[in-house]
Amino acid sequence: MRRTTLPAAMIARLTAALEPVDAALAARHPGASGGAGRQPVHTCYLPADHMRADIMAIWGARAQRLLARHAPDPATLAAATGGDPAEAIAAAVHAQVTRVLATEPVQDLRVDLEDGYGLRADDAEDADAVRAAEALRAAAAAGLLPARYGLRPKSLDPAVRSRGLRSLDLFLTALCADDGPPPGLVITVPKVSAPAQLRVFADVLAALTDQLGLPGPVDVEIQVETPAAVLALPELVRTGLALSVTGRASRLVGLHVGTYDYSAALGIGGADQASDHPAVEYATTMMQLVAAGTGIDVADGSSNLLPVDPDVHRAWRRHADLVRRAWHRGLYQGWDLHPGQLVSRHAAVAGCLLSGLDDTLARLGAYVATQRTHAGNENAADSGAVDGGAGGAGGGGGAVADEPATGRALAGHVLRALEAGLVDDAALGSAGLRRDQVLRLVG
CATH class of the missing domain: 1.10.1040 (N-(1-d-carboxylethyl)-l-norvaline Dehydrogenase; domain 2)
Structure with a gap:
């Protein structure tokens, strides 16, 4: 037994002041949340009126047709997406894309009642919210629902607050029915700018789930798409980690950047709005900093260049470049807006994973x-x-x-x-x- 200079009692007395610091750091950086499980490589946004039970299979089939028409072989796909041209890697990527499009084309689906849906008559949005929820239940019953799915209602901004919360109520009521919602539910809160908005949204969710008898916590993502949200990120995450309503936690499981709203709010012109713009990358870096060690996932934005004729290859290359850049920065999830983007998404992801x-x-x-x-x-x-x-x-x-x-x-x-x-x-x-x-x- 080696002799020390300072006795253990003295070390304990000198370090006692760190006990509250230890507790605060543990609360702020709890590690993996165990909330939504495996992080999906993307979240696919679908306007609510387009939702149907077989929509995931439809997206997969549309992506397969594009792949067969525009990249039927490994070399063409590698050239179209800027992937590794080495024969073995290109073949493995093409095989992976072919397999995934047939088995799990969509890993996370978000029914959209916000920007991708727009403003419509109240009766129309009421009906679409209910029909979308019923379609999700039917998809679950048929084994077609992704591991994660959910809703993006309208924001808590005063002009659309009542409309958004009514749609949330209608959607959850129909989704829960008599036996509760299918597993994997996530609610996305858009245009959050202040911690109080997150607390109020959690209160509304708690009131709804209490009435509906929804068991367990509610997983929530927030969209970071305003300058105020970026400035408030540390407090937003602290609020999300501390959420506890009526004895049950409402888990904050994700931060998603809103590329175009955020860019526009900074005065960036439409031609320059993209997730690799320095201003947007600053925001996602801040999101990574505040989410590090919390178990909260961070997601990059989308590409608005869609793979439609005659520019399918150009759109695929741009999208794949964005995906690769995000992965190299430690951002393993993004948004997809079109079935054709499944090709470039899964090709870029497979290339990133196979590389090295x-x-x-x-x-x-x-x-x-x-x-x-x-x-x-x-x-x-x-x-x-x-x-x-x-x-x-x-x-x-x-x-x-x-x-x-x-x-x-x-x-x-x-x-x-x-x-x-x-x-x-x-x-x-x-x-x-x-x-x-x-x-x-x-x-």
Whole structure:
């Protein structure tokens, strides 16, 4: 037993002042929320009057036809989307897009009663809100509903507040029916500019769900599309984390940037409004900063250049470029507005996941092996054995010394590839990895 200078009681007394700081940091950065589960690669927005039970299959079929017509082979798809032209990568991307369009073209669906729907007669919006909810229930019964789905009502701005809350009531009432809503429900609150709006929306949701007998928490996303929202981001997230109404939490699970409203509010001209504009990227970076360590997902915006004839390839390339740029910045979700964008979305995502995947697996395998060696050396040292040493600072037995934080990031890449079906247990085993190790490293 080695002798220390400061006794344990003195260390405890000197660090006691950090106890409230520890509690505050734990509350502010709780880690994974366990709310909506796997983060989808996109949220597809659909005007409420277009909603029908088989809409996901319809979008998938339309995307498949575009793929067959405009990119029937791997080389053409790689050229059209700016993907890796290497034969093996291009073939894997094309196969992945073909598979996903047939099996899970849409990962997250948002029925839209806001900007994508517009202002209509009250009777028309009433009917569309109810019909959309009934179609979602029918989709769930037929096994056609994505893992996540929900509604974007109108905002809490005074001019449309009553209309938006009435539609929310009609939608949830029809969706719950007698047996509750299908799993995966998320409500998106647009044009939030102040924490009080989020608290009031949570109060309305709580009152509704109490009356409807909706069990458990309500997952909520907010759209960051005003300058005031960007300035209020820290308080908005604090409010979202603290939401608790009638004994049940209303979980804030996502921050979504509203590219075009936000750009316009800053005076950026229509030709320059895009999610890769520096002003919008500043907003998404701020969103990432305030959401880090909270379990709240951050989503990029959309591309308004739609893949329609005669410019399908140009639209695909622009969309895929935006998706790749977002992924390189750590933004793994965006909006899609058109079935044709499913092609460029899934192609770009597959390309991002496959790019460097072999190197990522090797680095992660080396990191895990080094951690195992370190643990063995510590056990040996406790037994009086000599530590032979291994690896660098925190990891990497190979050419890169990976820190634990980088190990988590590498595991995150591998996990996304696992979720996408681009890597399997055999490939993990070849790298000296197991699925449970990857999950544990991600946290």
